[in-house]
Amino acid sequence: TGVDMAKMKIEFLAQYKERFGHTLRDRLVAHLPRYAPMISKVPGLPLLLNLRNHIPLIAKAQEWLTGISAKRSLPVWRSKHFWNQDDLPFVTPQELAKSNKRVVLFADTFNAYFENNNLQAALSLLQKSGYVIHVAQPDQDDQQQNPFCCGRTYLAAGMVPEAKKRITALVNHLLRL
Structure with a gap:
């Protein structure tokens, strides 16, 4: 039919939330990329x-507080996650270009803070296959302190402008490689 239902849902949700506001649940889901790094740094x-x-x-x-069903289990937080490991291959764009x-x-x-094994498996496979790997992360002088974000959590909450901002930062980083 040519109708993009996912896009239509996001557009409807964005307009609805603009008119009626975001719930605490919306904010918790949307801003997960902002607070996940902070939660992981607090011992215990x-x-x-x-x-x-x-x-x-x-x-x-x-x-009762957030509107997230008690019947639904939430992803399991990990104290050891992707970003706090010592052996990540952070090569510079110049090093990457040489290969x-x-x-x-x-x-x-989600994978960095909840399903770290997926990223570790990808790293292992790529390294064993002889690839030079650049893990996308903001530069030290970048204003964005948190790792890059695909914007999916913001789209799920109808926060399209924030999703665009996040994906634009990622795309700009990738364009420099």
């Missing part, structure tokens, strides 16, 4: 947040 906080999946009373209280077997690995928020 990931473990504490994971209690929600094991103690029904905490899940019910969170449902004819090069690849850029994008560590999205």
Whole structure:
């Protein structure tokens, strides 16, 4: 039919939220890329947040506060995640350009903070295959302190301008490679 339902849903949601506002749940989902790095740095906080999946009373209280169903388990926070490992291959754009077997690995928020094994497996496979790997991350002088974001969480909450801002930062970084 030529109708892009995903795009239509995002457009509707953006207009609806602009008119009626965002809920706490919307904000928690949307801004996950902003606060995930902070949560992971506080000793014991990931473990504490994971209690929600094991103690029904905490899940019910969170449902009442945020609107996130107590019946749904949440992703498990990890204290050891992708960004706090020592052996990540951060090659410069100049080093990357010298190789004819090069690849850029994008560590999205979900995989970096909740499913680290996916990124580790990708790194291992690429390294064993002889690729020079650049892990996309903001430069030290970049105003953006957090790792790059694909904008998906913002789109899910109808925050299209913020999603565009995030993906533009990523694309600008990739264009410099």
